[in-house]
Each structure stands twice: as structure tokens, then as C-alpha cells.
Amino acid sequence: MSSSTPTNPPSIDSPPTGPAPTRRFRLLPRGVAARMALTFLLLFGGASALLIGGVYFLTAHALREQVDRNIREDIALLRSAAQDRGLRGLARQLVRQAQMAGENQAVFLLTKADGTPIAGNLTRWPEGVPFQGRSVVARDALSLTEVTDTLPPRGPPRGPHGAGPGWSDPMGAAMPPFPPPPPMPPHRRPPPWESGEVRLVTLSLPSGAHLLVGRDMSLVEGLLDRMAFAMRLGLFVTALLALLGGWVMSRRFGHRLEGVTQASREIMAGDLSRRVPQGKGLDGDDFDQLAANLNAMLARIESLMEGVRHVSDTIAHDLRTPLARLRNRLESLQSDCAEETDREGITQALKEVDGLLSTFSALLRIAQVETGGRRMAFAPVDLTELLADVVDLYDAVAEDAGAQLDTELSTAVTVDGDRDLLFQAFANLLDNAVKFSPPQGSITLRLSVENNTPVVTLSDRGPGIPKSDRDRVFERFTRLDQSRTTPGNGLGLTMVGAVIEAHGGTITLTDTEGGGLTVVVQLRKKTGPA
Structure with missing residues (x-):
């Protein structure tokens, strides 16, 4: 037997070496609580965002349409005044409407053909604004003033000559209808450096005069800004409440599911008497009804498994006693037998009885391990020392079989477990390796730590096991030798699998x-702690 001993064995708590495993990107979180909270956020947050956004845009559209409607109504009144009372009536109506709307909200200007102001609250025609059309300008680009008009007094001229017969006021002559205004430009938000925006409509009148009518959008935009802030705050609160509600509900569901999960773990570990917390049972909610149905199913399974186990244990116990008596009688007959032939026959019968006793003992041990009967005896086990004892036991056997047994057991590893069961499991594995290794074949037993997990590796040069049979060999009485001429009862790997599990x-x-x-x-x- 040869062994290799590195000078600095790795520790069980040392981080694993080698390239780090790649992690797959997960679009959704793994936990149910996080997923439920995220679902609540997406549902309620999305619905609230659609509702709030729709209300905001509909309100903004309605307010801006109202501004355009006010401009159209102003132009209609001015058109009516011009048709009835001419340029003087147009100017008087313009002043009246500007005063009624408020100088800070409405913009009016009536100029002559050369741009000289006649009436309004602007000192001059805005730069860059055409005489016919619609536009949007910054409020800072307008030269606002008090509402005034520069029309001469109404009535005939005074003087030594006076007015001749048939005199009429040229400013009061009726005017042809205004041309229709062009479509309004699309609404836009002013750049941040502008103090506000004003929507304008300009018309060139048939008399050559120019008319400008506009409305300030500052109040509307200010109202929309406050409305948007309130809606963003409401959306934030809605999202926060959605997250909180999702977290609370997920925690409640998670608490209920944790009871089911914990019970299932203990049942899988062998405690078939464990039950799921069921609250009010069939009279409770859906979880209680599900738990009650699961408990009924578990009780039925436990009853069936207990019946099977009782039958198996009874058969094993009841047959061990007569077999033991039979063995004792055969030994008595063997000692009293005078003929060599009879003695050989009795010896062969003793071997068969020993095989049956070994089979029943293995079945009882497997049943005990699978039901967790030995788990309370778990204690810290020096795995390195245990494997060394197994090697010492089979070193001579391997040497007699012509196999070379190599070990690498320098790593100090401690596990929680039953030392006797672990010893038997690894002894079974090493026994199979020695049994099926060819002459001069090598067997390697290695103990290592990978990703902070103790790993025992046993390699041989035997015939191996086909991939299709590797899961089946851990079942009871499974043997790859269909003729069943080789020694064994097909329970060795079953025992190993039960102990490792x-x-x-x-x-x-x-x-x-x-x-x-x-x-x-x-x-x-x-x-x-150790």
C-alpha cells in the first residue's frame, strides 16, 4: 500500500480553489416573497401609472384646448365689432376684452399697416412673429404695457371750417369679414430658460391693419406642473403600498408554506409520523384544507409503510430464530458425524444458513437506517481515521487478490454521523472494488475537499457498471450477474446508498x-464546534 502526503493539507473551512462557477442571470428573483412583491408592484404600479398618466394627459389636453377656444372666442367678438363699428369699434372691443381677461393673461394688439400700435397691451409688434398665422413665443419676448389705444376722439373735426355736410367717421366704417385663422400649432412645453409661453394668433385685416390675439399659458403650465408632482407622489405612494402589501402577503404565504416544507423535509428524512400544520383543517381556508388532505394522505402512507415494515421485520425476526437453531443443530451433527462425505455436506449447509442469516441481518439494518433509527447516535467522526481503518482491514485482502491499493488520506476531515454505519458502507465499497479488480489492478481511495464539501473517491480497474444499471444497483436484491452464481445477496450497495442518504x-x-x-x-x- 502506498500513500501520498502533501505538506500543507487543505482545511475544511478553506475556500475552494479553481475557477469560480459561472452564475446564470435570473430575470426574476428566486424567493416567493420577492416574486410576489414584484408582481404586486407591476400590477398595481402599472395600473396606477396608466390611470394617472391618462388623467394627466386628458386634463392637459382639455386645459390647452380651452385656451385655444378662448382665443377663437376673442377673435369672433372682435370680428363682430369690426363688422358693425369698423376700426374704432374693433379697437374699443379689443381694449374691453383685454381689461376683462386681465392684462397678465391676455395679449392684444391692433396696429396700422406700418406697425404703429393703435390699441392693445403691447408697445410693439413682437419680433419674428408673422402678420398672418399662429405661433408660440416666450413671454419674455413680449413688451407688455397697460391697455391703451391711440385713436382720435370720435366726432367731426373742430375748427373754423368744421365738418361739411354728409361727414362720416372713417374709423367707424364697417369692415369686411376677417380671414379665417390658420390651424393652431401643436402644444409644447417652453424651454427651461423661458419664463412661460404665449400662444398667438395674428391676422392681416382687409383695411391693412394687423391684429394680434394671444393667451398666456403660464397658469395652465403651472397647474399642470403641480398636478404632475401630485401624481408622481401618488404613484410613488401606490408603488410603496404595493410593495408593502406584496411583502406582507408573501410573508404570510411563506410562513404557511414553510410549515409544509419543514414537514416534508422531516418526512423525507424518515419520520413518517410528521404532519403538516393544518390550522382549522377542512373548516379553514384553502391552505388549511390542503394541509388536512395532505395529512390524511400521509397518515395512509404511514399506515401502509408501517404494515410493510412490520411484515418484513416479523419475517426477518421469525426466520432468524429457526435458522439459528438449524445452524446449531448442523454444527452438532457435524461434530458427531463420522463420514467425511456427510461432514462436507453439513459444512455446505452451514454456509447456506450463514448466507440466509446475513441476508436477514442486512435487511434489518437497511430498514433501521432508512427509518432514521440510528440518526440519534450521530456524533463527530474523523473521516480520515475511519477510512484508514477500512484500508487496514482490506489491505491484506487486496494483496492476496493481487490488487494494488493506493490511498490519499492526508486531508483532515470531520463529519457528523454514525461511525459504525459509515465504516460498514465504505467497507462494502472497498470490498466490491477488491472483489472485481483484475490481477495486478490498481485501486485508489482518495479523500479531498471540494467547494467546502468532503469528497471520498474510490476508483478501480474492474469491469465497471453499465450506465443503464447505475441507478438500479442501489435497489434491494439487484445483481448484475443474471445467473446469480457469484457470492452475495444484492444488498451491499443498497446498504451503502441508505447509509449515505x-x-x-x-x-x-x-x-x-x-x-x-x-x-x-x-x-x-x-x-x-468539534
Whole structure:
């Protein structure tokens, strides 16, 4: 037997070496609580955002349409005054409407053909604004003033000559209808450096005069800004409440599911008497009814399993006693037998009886392990020392079989478990490796730590196990030798699988490079202080 001993063995608590495993990107969180909270946020937040956004845009459209409607009504009144009372009536009506609307809200200007102001609250025609059309300008670009008009007094001229017969006021002559205004430009928000925006409509009158009518959008935009802030705040509160509600409900559901999960873990560990918390049972909510149905199912399964186990244990116990008596009688007959032939026959019968006793003992041990009967005896186990004892036991056997047994057991590892069961499990594995290894074949037993997990690897150069049979070999009485001429009862690997599973580990069968079988056993490290 040869062994390799590195100078600095790795510790069970040391971080794993090698390239870090790649993590898959998850679009949704793994936990049910986080998913439910996110679902609530998406549903309520999305619905609230659609509702609030729709209300905002409809309100903004209605307010801006109202401004355009006010401009159209102003132009209609001015058109009526111009048609009835001419340019003087137009100017008087313009002043009256500007005063009624408020100088800070309405913009009016009536100029002559050369741009000289006649009436309004602007000192001059805005720069860049055409005489016919619609536009939007910044309020800072307008030169506002008090509402005034520069028309001469109404009536005939005074003087030595006076007015001749048939005199009429040229400013009061009726005017032809105004041309229709062009479509309004689309609404826009002013740039941040502008103090506000004013929507304007300009018309060139048939007399050559120019008319400008506009409305300030500052109040509307200010109202929309406050409305948008209130809606954003409401949306934030809605999202916060959605998250909180999702978290509360997910915590409640998670608490209910945790009871089911914990019970299922204990049942899978072998405690078939465990039940799911069911609250009010069939009279409760959906979770209580589900728990009650699960408990009824578990009770039925426990009853059936207990019946099967009772029958198996009874058969095993009842048959062990007569077999033991039969063995004692055969030994008595063997000692009293004078003929060599009879003695050989009795010896062969003793071997058959010993095989039956071994089979029944294995069945009882497997049943005890699977039901968790040995779990209370778990204690810290030095896995390195245990494997060394197994090797010492089979070193001579391997040497007699012509196999070379190599070990790498320098890593100090401690696990929680039953030392006797672990010893038997690894002894069964090593026994199979020695039994099926060819002459001069090599067997390697290695103990390592991978990703903070103890790993025992046993490799041989035997015939191996086909991939299609690797799961089946852990079932009771499974033997790859269909003729069943080789020694054994098909319970060795069943016992190994039950012991490893009882210790929270896994066992995997793979091919050895170059031919043979490799058994990989992963166990849980010891928890808590040594």
C-alpha cells in the first residue's frame, strides 16, 4: 500500500480553489416573497401609472384646448365689432376684452399697416412673429404695457371750417369679414430658460391693419406642473403600498408554506409520523384544507409503510430464530458425524444458513437506517481515521487478490454521523472494488475537499457498471450477474446508498479513465464546534 502526503493539507473551512462557477442571470428573483412583491408592484404600479398618466394627459389636453377656444372666442367678438363699428369699434372691443381677461393673461394688439400700435397691451409688434398665422413665443419676448389705444376722439373735426355736410367717421366704417385663422400649432412645453409661453394668433385685416390675439399659458403650465408632482407622489405612494402589501402577503404565504416544507423535509428524512400544520383543517381556508388532505394522505402512507415494515421485520425476526437453531443443530451433527462425505455436506449447509442469516441481518439494518433509527447516535467522526481503518482491514485482502491499493488520506476531515454505519458502507465499497479488480489492478481511495464539501473517491480497474444499471444497483436484491452464481445477496450497495442518504450525502457512479468504475461519495461537513 502506498500513500501520498502533501505538506500543507487543505482545511475544511478553506475556500475552494479553481475557477469560480459561472452564475446564470435570473430575470426574476428566486424567493416567493420577492416574486410576489414584484408582481404586486407591476400590477398595481402599472395600473396606477396608466390611470394617472391618462388623467394627466386628458386634463392637459382639455386645459390647452380651452385656451385655444378662448382665443377663437376673442377673435369672433372682435370680428363682430369690426363688422358693425369698423376700426374704432374693433379697437374699443379689443381694449374691453383685454381689461376683462386681465392684462397678465391676455395679449392684444391692433396696429396700422406700418406697425404703429393703435390699441392693445403691447408697445410693439413682437419680433419674428408673422402678420398672418399662429405661433408660440416666450413671454419674455413680449413688451407688455397697460391697455391703451391711440385713436382720435370720435366726432367731426373742430375748427373754423368744421365738418361739411354728409361727414362720416372713417374709423367707424364697417369692415369686411376677417380671414379665417390658420390651424393652431401643436402644444409644447417652453424651454427651461423661458419664463412661460404665449400662444398667438395674428391676422392681416382687409383695411391693412394687423391684429394680434394671444393667451398666456403660464397658469395652465403651472397647474399642470403641480398636478404632475401630485401624481408622481401618488404613484410613488401606490408603488410603496404595493410593495408593502406584496411583502406582507408573501410573508404570510411563506410562513404557511414553510410549515409544509419543514414537514416534508422531516418526512423525507424518515419520520413518517410528521404532519403538516393544518390550522382549522377542512373548516379553514384553502391552505388549511390542503394541509388536512395532505395529512390524511400521509397518515395512509404511514399506515401502509408501517404494515410493510412490520411484515418484513416479523419475517426477518421469525426466520432468524429457526435458522439459528438449524445452524446449531448442523454444527452438532457435524461434530458427531463420522463420514467425511456427510461432514462436507453439513459444512455446505452451514454456509447456506450463514448466507440466509446475513441476508436477514442486512435487511434489518437497511430498514433501521432508512427509518432514521440510528440518526440519534450521530456524533463527530474523523473521516480520515475511519477510512484508514477500512484500508487496514482490506489491505491484506487486496494483496492476496493481487490488487494494488493506493490511498490519499492526508486531508483532515470531520463529519457528523454514525461511525459504525459509515465504516460498514465504505467497507462494502472497498470490498466490491477488491472483489472485481483484475490481477495486478490498481485501486485508489482518495479523500479531498471540494467547494467546502468532503469528497471520498474510490476508483478501480474492474469491469465497471453499465450506465443503464447505475441507478438500479442501489435497489434491494439487484445483481448484475443474471445467473446469480457469484457470492452475495444484492444488498451491499443498497446498504451503502441508505447509509449515505441518511448522512445527507450523495453517491455517484462514473467511469474510470482507462476502464473501471469510480465511486464518488459527497458528505456534509461537521457543523458546530468539534
